[in-house]
Amino acid sequence: MSDERVIVGETADGSDVALPVVQLLTGRGFVTGKSGSGKSNTASVIAEELLDAGFPLLIVDTDGEYYGLKEEYEMLHAGADEECDIQIGPEHAEQMATLALEENVPVILDVSGYLDEEVADELIKEIARQLFVKEKKLKKPFLLVVEEVHEYIPEGGGVGETGKLLIKIGKRGRKHGLGILGISQRPADVKKDFITQANWLVWHRLTWENDTKVVGRIIDTEYAELVSDLGDGQAFVQTDWTEADVRKVQFRRKRTFDAGATPGLDDFERPELKSVSDALVGDLQEISERKERKQDRVHELESELQKKEKRIETLENELESARDVSNAAKQMADALSNPNTVQSKLPNGDEELRRLHDEVVELEDERDDLKADLEARKGRIETLQTELEDREERIEALESELDSRSDLIRRLRDETERLRNRVDELERDGERPDESADASVSADAEEIENAVADVEAGDSSTDDAIVHGGGEEFEFGYVSVDDPETSSRIVVANDRREFSDYLETAGIAEPVERGSERSRCSTETAAVVLAILASEGPLDVDSLSVRVGRSPVAVQSLLSELRSESILDRSDDRRYGLADDVRSKLVLVAGDE
Structure with missing residues (x-):
């Protein structure tokens, strides 16, 4: 590529003018001339030759006149108009630079359609910056063409960020492979540092004195006069790689459609342009869609913010109104508390004040009522709740009592059946029991029948009765837990009353009575439980409930209360027995007897 050249025109003697490709791509060029002199044609010719040679470039098109290149070349036409291949903004800058440098995609950056000049300026700046950054690494020959360069690098006034970046590319871009070509119809308006640093310049026809003076300062005063006589397409070409300082060149006409030509009366026919593939603009389209979604979200948030601000304003107004009402109420209260003030402001002060006072009193009475x-109502509700709880407890107690009575009836009937079976056996064996035994059995049977009748009738006095044979004594003893074979006689009692007397004598009747009252069992049942435990030793709840004919729940309540009175102890296997001191007291009582 170092020796490759492109032909752009011819000299007066018909010799071809060939420019070295590497100088065009990496150098600093400047093309100028008044409108219609051929400067844009020259830039298009250079672009066509580079594209024919397979070298991409990026053209900053400020007037929308370079899209005609698409008649022959597949180029990406990006900008703001719908006629562009893709609509882009500053957010696309990095992807545009990537396509141009890494994907070898020629780009026409059409900024003529941006209504906001700041957006266009930002877009150019960001793309130029991305090109400069990427070229530091790639070092690939590439040409950036900038139309109307005086708008970014003005001679008078300040240079913006975009202009500073273009000057930086002009000074330092060459070592990285990034060249720049500035185009302007007013050289007097272009910063002179940019022009003097250019290593190839093309001067088309200029007629304004300030512009011709620039030609005189840069080339020679002789050319300052000659430049105004140049024809269309003619130019003085000044390069630093040829022996001749200045050559007069007739640039050829560009082959592609001249979109920058002045419109005439003839019908305008837009040529068929080459389009780029959908895949080429896919990433750019995705960036655009992301931006649109972001903008939609921003609009949505702004709308929500406006709603919240309106809501805040409404609340502030309501707060202010509330304050006004509060102040008015306070003033009225102050006025009512000062009868003289009311009377002075009301025609019938006393009468109006009395009426207001009566209304206040009436409202207060109604409030108190x-x-x-x-x-x-709250008290009535609490009373009903208490009654409901009492009834529920009574129902539970009755259900427990019903279970106990049912068990007792079953046991009494079983005992009656046993006695009758015994009598029948004796009669079958031909043995006639003596009259006393027969009377005893009959009495026992009758007593059991009466007990059943009493239970069924609801009389609970029989629940805790001790049933015994005809006059025989019950011996209550204690069996040691450690040695079940050993038993010691403690008390000999013939009936329940006699055993209760022993409890009284032993000084434990009172705690037994207290525990019984707190439980669901009577004192008589407690005496029976103590007698059983004294006779048989420790037993569990279920065994005791069967023996005394009460439900396990009722017996459990009795055992727990007697344990709290230190009458009973409970072992680890949940069996209940007489406490040691109770057992010793009963032993002493038995000894006294």
């Missing part, structure tokens, strides 16, 4: 009624 409502409070009293509410309290009464």
Whole structure:
């Protein structure tokens, strides 16, 4: 590529003018001339030759006149118009630079359609910056063409960020492979540092004195006069790689459609342009869609913010109104508390004040009545809740009592059946029991029948009765837990009353009575339980409930209360027995007997 050249025109003697490709791509060029002199044609010719040679470039098109290149070349036409291949903004800058440098995609950056000049300026700046950054690494020969360069690098006035970046590319871009070509119809308006640093310049026809003076300063005063006589397409070409300082060149006409030509009366026919592939603009389209989604979200948030601000304003107004009402109420209260003030402001002060006072008193009485009624209702609700709880407890007690009576009836009937079977056996064996034994059995049977009748009738006095044979004594003893074979006689009692007397004598009747009252069992049942435990030793709840004919729940309540009175102890296997001191007291009583 170092020796490759492109032909752009010819000299007066018909010799071809060939420019070295590497100088065009990496150098600093400047093309100028008044409108219609051929400067844009020259830039298009250079672009066509580079594209024919396979070298991409990026053209900053400020007037929308370079899209005609698409008649022959597949180029990406990006900008703001719908006629562009893709609509882009500053957010696309990095992807545009990537396509141009890494994907070898020629780009026409059409900034003529941006209504906001700041957006266009930002877009150019960001793309130029991305090109400069990427070229530091790639070092690939590439040409950036900038139309109307005086708008970014003005001679008078300040240079913006975009202009500073273009000057930086002009000074330092060459070592990285990035060249720049500035185009302007007013050289007098272009910063002279940019022009003097250019290593190839093309001067088309200029007629304004300030512009011709620039030609005189840069080339020679002789050319300052000659430049105004140049024809269309003619130019003085000044390069630093040829022996001749200045050559007069007739640039050829560009082959592609001249979109920058002045419109005439003839019908305008837009040529068929080459389009780029969908895949080429896919990433750019995705960036655009992301931006649109972001903008939609921004609009949505702004709308929500406006709603919140309106809501805040409404609340502030309501707060202000509330304050006004509060102040008015306070003023009224102050006025009512000062009868003189009311009387002075009301025609009938006394009468109006009395009326207001009566209304206040009436409202207060009504409020007090409502409070009293509410309290009464609350009290009634609490009473009903208490009654409901009492009834539920009574129902539970009755259910437990019913279970106990059912068990007792079953046991009594079983005992009656046993006695009758015994009598029948004796009669079958031909043995006639003596009259006393027969009377005893009959009495026992009758007593059991009466007990059943009493239980079924609801009389609970029989629940805890001790049933015994005809006059025979019950011996109550204690069996040691450690040695079940050993038993010691403690008390000999013939009936329940006699055993209760022993409890009284031993000084434990009172705690037994207290525990019984707190439980669901009577004192008589407690005496029976103590007698059984004294006779048989420790037993569990279920065994005791069967023996005394009460439900396990009732017996458990009795055992727990007797344990709390230190009458009973409970072992680890949940069996209940007489406490040691109770057993010793009963032993002493037995000894006294």
